[in-house]
Amino acid sequence: MNKYLRLGCAAFVMALAAGPAQADFKPTRPLEIVVHGGPGSGNDLLARAITAMADQAHLSPVRMQVVNKPGGGSTNASSYLVSKKGDVNTIGIFTSVWIIDPLLQPEATTRLTDLTPIARLIFEPALVTVRADSPFHSVDDFIAAAKxxxxxxxxSGGNASSRENILRQQLMSATGTRWTFVSFPSGGERLAALLGGHVDLMILDPSEATELIRAGKIRVLAQIGDERLPDFADIPTLAEAGYKVKTFSQTRGIVGPPNMPAEAVAYYDGLVAKLTETPAWAKYVRENQFVSAPTKSDETGKFVISYEDQIRTLLKEAGMKVER
Amino acid sequence: MEALSGLAHGFGVALQPANILWCFVGCFLGTVIGILPGLGPAATIALLLPLTFSMDPTGGIIMLAGIYYGAKYGGSTTSILLNMPGEASSVVSCLDGYQMARKGRAGAALGIAAIASFLAGTVGLLLLTFVAPPLANFALRFSSPEYFALMVMGLSLVVLLSGISIAKAVLSLVLGLWLSTIGIDLFTAQSRFVFGRSELLGGIEFMTVAIGLFAIAEILLNIASKEKSEMLEVPRGLRNLMPSWAELKACRFAFVNGSITGFIIGLLPGAGATIASFVAYGIEKAVSKHPERFGHGAPEGLAAPEGANNADTGGALLPLLTFGIPSGSSTAILLSALILWGVRPGPLMIQESPDVFWGLVASLYIGNVVLLIMNLPMVGVFAQILRVPIHILHPTILCVAVAGAYGAAGNLFDIGLLLGFGLLGFLLSKASFPTAPLILGFVLGEPMERAIRQSLAMSDGDPSILFSRPISAFLLAVAVMILISPLWRKFRALRSEAVA
Known part of the structure; x- marks a missing residue:
């Protein structure tokens, strides 16, 4: 009884929130959530966490299932969404890579702006770290040594178009210094190179490092983000440390296939709004050291366009050949 | 002694009825998905992850880890019986395993695979339990120049994988090296050799290459052969289902070699079980008194890679549990599972979560026994697969392989690729090019290229970094020894002839 009452209330609130248009639409088939990584990748875990949270809070009238479209960077997943043009039961989880791939690869023809924007979900901050026995105690120390x-x-870091390399390029041109970037395909190898003393600096996700920081194996010099993370309240942001360089925030969000009908978009707007207000979401964001940053579909559309411009400029400044 | 009391505590945890049950469930699921080529352990663990949220972390990790190492046991079954590797790490087991099956020793091959897996898996665990901390630091000393030397050593094995013609083996190797460069380059983020196909941006899946070259090519070869009704001899009677004493004796060194090689390479986050099994196979052949038997059903040629593949588990868990560094996709998901439960692998895990740490380690010992008990009696059942007539068996293999290739990403292009590699394997065999070097090149090409470019970035272009460090110098010296080993053999043969 209680459950039905809550469901009813939820439906009512949802109807109020998004206006009358969305009462017209409700998914009738299982909802497909497309991710570009294989099972266990960052996006896959986010999608599975969302389905588990939506399930627990009874947010969706239909079953949600994660569809993995790995291969071709993000292109296999974005092409799949294009092939579902106008569909109302398919959504995808995008990341910054969905913007970077078409900018750099001539073969990747689907841009994020070709798809229907639904929501931005999170920003991912990062930490600038060194090994515990390193002589560097601040970003200033490191820059001085680089000079x-x-x-x-x-x-150590990912590939040339990764955020850590773009940040390096920005820092180097701002300070007139130069240091070497060594690419490793997996986070584990980057971390092993730092811990083994083979590299001097690494920019990493807070969630992969909390234990090593707590055990005193690595030290944090600065954090990258607009505000300090609650778990790293005494660490300055890069801007506070005196380095006001341009960078882009790693982000994740939801897109639909091209030409998704407005009433379906409104429905998913409502779903995201409810999801991001659950206590489970707050706990998930906190545990993974993300910053919750949900937007409505119209804002998301504007965000995606300005975000693409921002990344294009940064990639060009980093000396990369931009295709589009 | 600390380890001993910890392990005793762990057995107390792992032997609770619920945890034994989870261990059994994990091992069983792992064996099943190990047999199926489409679904790998990483995907299965990720799919089952949400189900374990409400479980106790110890039970949950015991089950998920069971899937991880259970799949390594199961993967060899189809390698041996059908020349179709169930998992990437079982590819090397095809080389001699399938040849044993063709000679009517399918039962013995399955038995040897199970025994080698059990012995080496257990040795790997003993090393994990008792000599863990110094080894974890050893793994960190391994950097790009050392990885480069390791990959060069791996590539030098080509001289041992070649049949009659070294030139043909090297050509096949080069083709594999080239295939491994397809996709987005890590260092420049530019695409290479994708021929305008966005499907190729992420590179070619290893399993597509392996199943195409081995399983599909085998089917094509059978269709083309004159005696179409060729059927493998089905072993009958208990005696023919079990490995003979002579076969086990031939594997004595392989058990030790597989255990040590597998564990050491497992420690390295940038290597993995497939490379471990290749290296163990190469070492086995290099020191063998009868290298000519390899590739024609030598039991030690199956025992070494199969053992290495399983000893790798103990090695791979060490950086995962002590530093939170995963060495592959399966261990990466185990890491995220532990974090979801609030258990954080890292230097403090042994002190802060002894139940989970020692419970997991103890469950691995139990799991190894469970797998042996589960697999040995199944040998007779699995061997009966060979009774199925070829005109039913081969279409079934084709269906499973195609479904596996399609299922990974739901892309028709991948099926085309799989069949393309099948055709390539067929043509190579017809022209008597060995296919194993191609696989070797494909596995090692990408990590080797990466390691040399990383090393040169680190040294600012100075190549001396590659051979001036002790570990890499040692590995390169081993590579040279492997390269000249065929000459040495010839020289000795000539000398003994001269003496006689």
């Missing part, structure tokens, strides 16, 4: 021997210091 002394140009090209002698090393930073």
């Amino acid at each position: 002394e021997k140009p090209g002698g210091l090393k930073q």
